[in-house]
Amino acid sequence: MNTLDQKINEHFPGLVVRKDLVKTVKGNAIVPSYVLEYLLGQYCATSDEATIQTGIETVKEILAKHYVHRNEAGLVRSNIKEKGRYKVIDKISVALNEKTDAYEAQFSNLGIKKVLVDSGTVKAHPKLLVSGVWCISDIEYEFTEDKNASPWILTTLKPIQLSHFDYDAYVEARQKFSTDEWIDLLIQSIGFNPEMFGKRSKLLQLLRLIPFCERNYNLIELGPKGTGKSHVYSEFSPHGILVSGGEVSVPKLFVNNSSGKIGLVGYWDCVAFDEFAGKKKRVDKALVDIMKNYMANKSFSRGVETLGAEASMVFVGNTRHTVPYMLKHSDLFDELPDKFYDSAFLDRLHFYIPGWEVDIIRGEMFSDGYGFVVDYLAEVLRSMRNYDYSDQYREHFSLSSDISTRDRDGINKTFSGLMKILFPQGGASKGDIEKLLRFAIEGRKRVKDQLMRIDTTYGEVRFAYLDTDGNESLVTTLEEEEYPGCYYKTVADADIENGRAESHSVEEPLDSTVNVPEPEKQGLQEKHLTFQENQKGVSFDTLFGPYLKDTKRITVTDPYIRLFYQIRNLMEFFETIVKNKAQEDEVVVHLVTARDEFKGELQDESFEKIQVSARLVGIDFTWEFDETGTIHARHIVTDNGWKILLDRGLDIFQHYEMNDAFSFTNRLQQFRSSKAFEVTFIKQA
Template identity: 65%
Template sequence: MNEESEVSQEVPAGASASAQATPALSELDRKINKFFPGVVVRKDLVKAVKGNAIVPSYVLEYLLGQYAASDDEATIQAGIDTVRKILAEHYVNRNQSELVKSTIKERGRHRIIDKVTATLNEKDDVYQAEFANLGIKGVLVESATIKAHPKLLVGGVWCICDVEYFHSDDARVVPWILGSIKPIQLSKFDFEAYLAARGEFTTGEWTDLLVQSIGFNPGLFGRRAKLIQLVRLIPFVERNYNLVELGPKGTGKSHIFSEFSPHGMLISGGEVTVPKLFVNNSNGRIGLVGYWDVVAFDEFAGKKKRTDKALVDIMKNYMANKSFSRGVETLGAEASMVFVGNTSHTVPYMLKHSDLFDELPESYHDSAYLDRLHHYIPGWEVDTIRNEMFSNGYGFVVDYIAEVLKSMRSADYSDRYQQHFTLSSDISTRDRDGIHKTFSGLMKILYPHGEASSEEIEEILQFAIEGRKRVKDQILRIDSTMGHVKFGYLDMAGTWHPVSTLEEDEYPEYYYREDSGAAEAKDVTGGPPAAGFVATTEGGQPTPVESITEKLLFEGHREFQENQRGISFDTLLAPYLRGATQITIIDPYIRQFHQARNLMEVIECIAATKEAADEVSVKLITSENTEGEDKLRKQFELLLKVKQGASVGGIDVDVIFDGSLHDRSILTDTGWRILLGRGLDIFQHVTGDAFDLASRLQEFRQVKAFGVTYIREI
């Protein structure tokens, strides 16, 4: 295969990628390949072919989409080998740049894959290109090329290029010649076909497809965690969207903005200047916001970072008005602004001592700037990225989904909730704008056809309100002159639905510190009671578990949000099990290791609260695992271990199997019936690492969304 055919500059129809050692396709993967042929790729292939190449994922998926285009394993393997060969022969590694330059000289012409940046040489009135990895500069570029690909002037573009060599006796003449250039981007797509195919997927399936497209295994993410990942895509689909995410290191905050789309630019927060970002008044050249859909600032946090006050001022104006000044002229732009940074303290620490914007440089720790942010992603809810979290399922070729999102930037879905819900009249125009833009973005991502059920709309409306509320509540800590806002909405029946942030429900004692106005605002949020408290006094104050009496035990229903922490069986169940000698646990799903572990942790609660001389009888009613003999045998082994372990503490566990079970509950001979919506399986995945606090203490685990109802029957 010659060079011209081996590195094609067009994406052929029907190109999709499969695997080397293809695992059995899931039903979702089969569906994805059926309705999106040619624009999907097996996500683990990127790792397989990348090797030491420091190249964005969309470049690799561009190549995989050309050559690994079959379900036949032999054909797939041949395609992967071809991509590897292309990278070996045409991708320029910096440490081999001299060898590549020699190849160009000896052959006279050679095709390379490199990042190309162009500049205007005003003295000679010519455009000149610089190749990042090849290390050559001053290469002449035709004006027509610049007009066709203006992003070459701002930040550079990954391209497939033919570079020629012609030496001249004139030392001023650069011997390198740009023969042809093709940015690695999809040239076209059928949006109507995209909408039609979307209609074949349920909301859950579509969400999982998008999560796989980002590169993650949706099976390890709860619904809320998936939505957090999808919010990171909103800047690509929504014009002038201002997003901030602060959280611990290693949670993938910047990944999407560096790897996901050729329309986004990730820059270090310390490298930003007014000319680079907005306009250079000396030559009139427009900066990054004029050419890129998304400008993301990495490593934005850092209290002691030096900042340019002029940059902060012009950024405030741009984020509020979508415009900036060039001398006497005012220019507009559509670039969304994203700010990501690391936190060095826990959420309760920040709430107790400062605010959730505590890590920002001083110039940005300003209410006027912060009020321009539409949504705050709680990065502390996102798990540290682990190998098992990456997907080996199918997802969109990132360049394809990037073009889809770009094509929808001009659409506005912000009013799609209004036939079902009305925002609180207490919400200001700026708060409303933030909620609208997040809602519109999520609608376009999840429901591009613009249609969704009332429940689906309510879910993303709540999420949009929460993200803006997180911004506003922290501004109130910084600027006490701002009034408190009741964040929530009314349904068509006139029922008020308050919205709270997750950290508000987890740490109310820190969230509302020494502020009666905030305490009033707390009352209207209506979040679930704080973890660690199971009763309220007459004045409405929570009573610690240690001081409760049976009379004060809470009766009624509670809801807990996905990703909430600070919840344990000690606070949920132990006070209601104290003193019981006969306890019946009904849960049809005590089958897998983590489910048996949860049961054992309930046993631990009982053992810790009973008198040493007392004995307690626990009857477990569950169902047998019907997925095969091996799994049934494993279930029996796990339950036997629970029974043996419990007996040491004077607790007799009796297991009864009942295949007709559905509801989940706990009954005690002291008169309590506890209805468990999810049964005991309320915690999200934990690593099991002995050095992971979440493995040792339930309070540090994130929970799935669940409800509990306490009923006193005696």
């Protein structure tokens, strides 16, 4: 175990589990992760390897014996009959039979119905009445000649979720971790390896948890397929439910007027709509109208009666087009069904997660470290719904007076949710508070900026905040920085442009250029550039290319050219040199770096291969290792008078799939997400 895993086990004994064990025990059981982790938490919540292995075998045995596969339901029913009593793991739903005035259970995989359930069980677990709950239950079989009676008898029923927990102990243990350690613990709890994510990407993952800890929080995430948008809502918590966007109706979601039965919002903390995007989807306008009222006022009407609920609403869907395409031709809500493409509905969203920033899930992104048993974390998040942290930035900052009440509500709820997740104990630094506040403002601004494109009645808003000295800080979205040429268009502008484009045989290329000055157009000049995390469109060619022209000697100083991906960055820097030199010229490139303590031979071998390859294209590559261990600065010095200071060296890109020959992130740097970094160009005498 690494240091963090040891610390996790020390301060949360019995409440954490190694995250790779879920795959080990799952087999072909189609059950949510929280069901498997509930069992792992019973037998494997330890750091002792022998106990873990014994626990794995126990869990596998329990699943093999008691989890009901649909295709083996007949065998399980036979076991119950022959043994008289049998324990099963299945999804159980309960309905009231008005004719007999009795509650009857239905077992999803086992395929049995009309199993009597006592009123006490239903009162203790009301979610059984809506969409079902995964349970461990004992069933008996007793044959009867009464055709109206069921031979199946439910003797015990226990929902698979934590029965109790100590919130004060959770908060106290949180204080033992630094902010970065705590974020990594939460990322591991979701199941991901934190080393594969930057700080902004980690926050985007954790933002998906806010609907579980914040009442009536309205969240949307649109982006490419395969980024795990719906995973948290289907697998993570027994208090959330994922429904298909096309399968929901007013009675199912809110209330059935004929029976008076409350829908999903009355029983679940979070209701998420999967596959929400799709222009051709048929949508009930009455559903949209009730949803708009609920999202704004936390209430809905049943005839003359008004009812309230606390469920958060999450909408996730796939986009078909790139961000610059959407910004040029329509807007970032373009994929929604027509009835939901409504400014009044969209204005009720508190945060828009930019799904295009979230990496497509790859195998190496999953964690084998320790994280919370998810039903424990789910109970923690649920208990946090009783608290409000939205005022914790007001000691240091205030929102611009230009920001409307609805915008403030969205910002405050997001900020409150992030504070609960990251700083349940309080005591966040001013710097941490400012980062979360900016992040909350950005997510609401993304919604509002698109509304202004869709509906011209929305006025422009200055999304900014002020510190106690009155200094104002303006907040922008990342897309605003990346695509300034098409970000500020309206739908009307897009229609005009599209009409003009249709009159030509060839459509004009998209303005998808990152907001980086073009030195060759304005003359090389001294400057300082700052890039945000996850910004795209950045490449060595655009950054360094113009400054490398006509150079004959380049010195690169970077102590971190050691690991494979770092050496690959160096190779790609050489490619930029080749593109900017005349074929008949030769360039000497000298590298000053540090020797890898453990893989020095591999480092030498890689440099030698680059040296041989570089000679064939006119680059004379040499290198030296700093033996003093004192070099920390990273920079590039050219013989044509430029010094380029790099705070991250050549390591400016987030993790990407290096082994996929058909991935554009592998082939072209401008399609990769960047890390947060700064570059300074200095002209030397």
